[in-house]
Amino acid sequence: MKISEYPDRQMTEEEQATPDQVKIVLDSAAFRNAPALRRLLKFLIDKLIAGEADQLKEYSIGVDALGKPETFDPKKDSIVRLQMSRLRQKLAEYERTEGSDDPYILELPKGTFRLTCKERPVSLPVAEPAPPASRKYLEWAIAIALIWAVAASAAFWRERAKSTQFQNLWTPALEELWRPMLASTRPLIIAIEEPPFVQLNGFGVYRELRLNRWDDITRSPSVAAIRKALNNPGIEPNYYYAPMGEVTGSFLLGRLLGSRIPGLSLTGSRDLSWRRLGDSNIIYSGAAGFIADLLKPLPLQPQLTQTGRGVLNPTAAKGEAASYNDQLPEGPAGDGEAYALVTHLPGPAGTGTVMTFSSSSTSGRLAAIQYLTDSVHAQTLIGEMKKKSGGMPLFYQVLLKVNFKGGVPLQTSYVLCRELRLT
Numbered sequence: 001m002k003i004s005e006y007p008d009r010q011m012t013e014e015e016q017a018t019p020d021q022v023k024i025v026l027d028s029a030a031f032r033n034a035p036a037l038r039r040l041l042k043f044l045i046d047k048l049i050a051g052e053a054d055q056l057k058e059y060s061i062g063v064d065a066l067g068k069p070e071t072f073d074p075k076k077d078s079i080v081r082l083q084m085s086r087l088r089q090k091l092a093e094y095e096r097t098e099g100s101d102d103p104y105i106l107e108l109p110k111g112t113f114r115l116t117c118k119e120r121p122v123s124l125p126v127a128e129p130a131p132p133a134s135r136k137y138l139e140w141a142i143a144i145a146l147i148w149a150v151a152a153s154a155a156f157w158r159e160r161a162k163s164t165q166f167q168n169l170w171t172p173a174l175e176e177l178w179r180p181m182l183a184s185t186r187p188l189i190i191a192i193e194e195p196p197f198v199q200l201n202g203f204g205v206y207r208e209l210r211l212n213r214w215d216d217i218t219r220s221p222s223v224a225a226i227r228k229a230l231n232n233p234g235i236e237p238n239y240y241y242a243p244m245g246e247v248t249g250s251f252l253l254g255r256l257l258g259s260r261i262p263g264l265s266l267t268g269s270r271d272l273s274w275r276r277l278g279d280s281n282i283i284y285s286g287a288a289g290f291i292a293d294l295l296k297p298l299p300l301q302p303q304l305t306q307t308g309r310g311v312l313n314p315t316a317a318k319g320e321a322a323s324y325n326d327q328l329p330e331g332p333a334g335d336g337e338a339y340a341l342v343t344h345l346p347g348p349a350g351t352g353t354v355m356t357f358s359s360s361s362t363s364g365r366l367a368a369i370q371y372l373t374d375s376v377h378a379q380t381l382i383g384e385m386k387k388k389s390g391g392m393p394l395f396y397q398v399l400l401k402v403n404f405k406g407g408v409p410l411q412t413s414y415v416l417c418r419e420l421r422l423t
Contacts, residue, residue, distance in 0.1 A: 017104050017117045017119075018045060018048060018049075018104075018106070018115060018117035019045060019049065020104075021102065021104045021106045021117050022041060022042075022045045022106060022115070022117075024099075024102060025041070025091070025094055025099065025106055026038055026041060026042070028094055028098045028099070029098060029271070030090060030093055030094040030097065030098060031090065031094070033237060034090060034236065035236075036066070036083065036201070036234070036236060037083070037086060037087050037090055039065060039066075040061075040065050040066065040083055040084075040087055041087060041115075043061070043064065043065035044056075044065075044108070044113065044114075044115050045115060047113075048114060048115050053113060053114040053115070054114060056113040056114075057074075058074035058080040058081070059072060059074055061080050061084075061113065062074060062077070062079060062080045066079060066080065066083060077202060078202060079201055079202040082201070082202060083201070084108065084113070086199075087108055088107075088108045088110070089240065091106055091107060091108060093240075094106075095107075102120065103119065103120055104117050104118065104119055104120060105117070105118050105119075105120055169255075169256060169259070169375075170256075170260070171375040171378070171379070173375055173378040173379040173382055174256070174373070174375055174378045176378075176382055176392060177372065177378045177381065177382060178256075178257070180281075180344070180353045180394065181257065181261065181281055181283075181353065181355075182260055182261070184281055184352065184353070186263070186279070186280050186281045186352055187261075187263030187264070187265065187279070187280045187281070188257065188261045188263060188264045188265075188280065188281045188282075188283065189264075189265055189266075189267055189272075189276060189280045189281070189282050189283070190250050190253050190254065190264065190265070190266045190267075190283045190285075191266075191267050191268065191269055191271070191272050191282060191283070191284045191285075191286075191291075192242060192243075192246035192247070192249075192250055192266075192268060192269065192284070192285050192286055193242075193243065193246060193268075193269045193284075193285070193286025193287055193290045194239045194242065194268040194269050194270050194290070195207060195212065195239075195241065195242075195243070195287075195290075196211075196212065196213075196214055196217060196237050196238070196239060197237075197238040197239070197240070197241060198217055198223055198235050198236075198237070198238065199235060199236040199237070199238035200226065200227070200230060200233050200235055201233045201234040201235065201236065202230075202233050203230055203233060205238050205240075205241075206223065206226060207241075208220060208222055208223070210308065212287065212289050212290060214237050217237075218235070223235070239268070239270065242268075243286075243362035243365075244362065244407070245285075245361075245362030245363055245364075245365050245366035245407070246285050246286060246362060246365065246366075248366055249285050249357065249365060249366045249369035249370075250266055250285065252369050252370060252373050253283060253369060253373065254266070255373075256373045263280075269284065269286055269290045269291055272284070272291060272294055273294075274294065274297070274348065277294070277298075277347050277348055277352070277354065278347065278348045278349075278351075278352070280352065281347070281352050281353050281354070281355075282347070282352075282353075282354045282355070283355045283356075283357075284354070284355070284356045284357070285356075285357040285358075285365050285369060286357075286358065286365065287306075287308075287358060287359075287360070288305075288306035288307075288341075288356070288358040289308075291356070295345070295354065295356075297348070298345055298346065298347070298348065298354065299346055299348070299349065299350050299422060300345050300346050300395060300420050300421075300422055302343050302345070302397055302418075302420065303315050303397060303418050303420065304341055304343075304397045304399060304418060306341050306358040306359065306360070307360070308360050309325055309326055309360060310323060310324050310325040310326045310338075310339050310360065311323065311324045311339045311341055311399060313399075313416075315418075320416060324339045324399065324401075324415065325339075326338040326339060326360050326361070326364075328360070328361065334404075334405070334406050334407050335404065335405045335406065336361070336403075336404065337401065337402065337403050337404075338359050338360055338361040338363065338364035338402050338404070339359065339364065339399060339400065339401055339402070339415070340357065340358070340359040340364040340365060340367060340368035340399075340400045340401075340402055340412075341356075341357075341358050341359065341368075341397060341398070341399055341400075342355070342356070342357055342368050342371075342372060342397065342398040342399075342400070343355065343356045343358070343396075343397045344394075344395050344396050344397070344420075345395055345420070346395060346422065350422060357369055357372075359402070361402070361404070362407075363402065363404040363407050363408070363409055364400075364402045364404070364409075366409060367400065367402040367404065367409035367412040368400050368402070368412070370409065370412065371400055371412050377412070380414060381398065381414065381417075384414055384417055385398075385417050385419075388417055388419065389419045393419040393420070395419070395420040395421070395422070396417055396418060396419050396420055397417065397418040397420065398414070398416075398417045399414075399415040399416050399417070400412055400413065400414060400415060401413045401415050
């Protein structure tokens with residue numbers, strides 16, 4: 001993919017910069033797990049360099065780039081338009097994250113098949129609006145837009161930290177509760193779960209709540225039945241959507257902590273690694289299963305365990321239950337009762353801290369974050385923890401009970417706490 005492959009053409013400045021920028025994008029984490037989009041992007045850059053970008057048609061893209069048969073009919077199969085839309089979104093995602101410091105911006109303007117590469121302006125560019133989502137996933141699409149707004153908000157909160165309004169956010173109770181994070185010189189990463197959806201090429205996306213590993217998804221009878229009904233379209237993992245509770249919760253954490261912790265950033269659960277745990281403090285919000293394997297080697301293990309149906313309490317003390325079961329209706333869990341678990345652990349080798357907010361419901365996780373960022377509830381929580389341990393424990397677990405309606409937490413109450421000690 002070099003300009004010299006087409007020596008007879010006089011390349012514009014834009015075209016000269018495009019191949020190098022495409023190579024950077026293809027090597028990024030955003031495209032690492034999207035083989036179909038990688039092939040499509042390579043095809044488009046080859047056609048651009050060859051001077052054939054303006055002559056591209058849906059049929060040739062479908063057959064030559066996407067592997068459709070010669071009988072492919074763009075009027076009956078929307079795969080090209082779908083994949084172009086996905087590529088446009090993926091490029092915008094890369095631009096907002098990994099590519100935010102690249103000297104050039106690679107885009108695929110709507111209505112064309114021609115890549116553009118322009119020099120980054122001095123001022124921050126305005127992100128291209130996401131295409132309309134289906135009614136079923138509208139909230140999830142809005143959530144993604146909010147996530148990256150939160151990522152940019154930390155600087156705003158730091159600028160406002162000197163105002164009386166934001167000084168009043170920090171009461172003595174919140175200071176004591178969040179002291180391990182505030183006193184640390186490590187950067188802080190707020191991570192939220194990234195649930196995998198199944199991208200059914202040419203049709204849309206599907207999510208089965210109990211399946212959180214791609215290997216399990218590919219073996220799922222439900223997925224197999226859907227593919228059969230649709231004449232076996234190809235499938236790919238899709239991580240474009242995030243639960244609304246996680247988005248709102250990350251905003252609350254950013255509002256509170258962004259004014260006090262300079263090195264604060266936001267990421268998804270897939271980007272967490274052992275190295276990041278070793279270098280940073282971590283706050284995670286999401287289902288426990290997404291990071292369970294990552295936390296297993298930590299020097300201190302929790303006593304309470306989050307499951308898909310509630311919380312297990314194998315070391316139940318007198319007056320405690322051995323399990324706390326959620327009461328959720330069948331189908332979308334807009335109303336119900338769920339238990340949320342807040343766990344504060346030491347990082348690798350006992351250095352740094354890892355805090356997790358887990359529940360089987362995104363509403364439960366949001367309620368737990370609301371509880372620990374609220375001055376009144378923080379005071380209540382500190383009183384309960386000191387009563388149990390005689391002092392404020394460094395590492396602990398807190399179990400909360402959450403009632404919610406329409407996905408909105410209505411009441412959150414303290415259930416119990418556990419002090420966790422390094423031996």
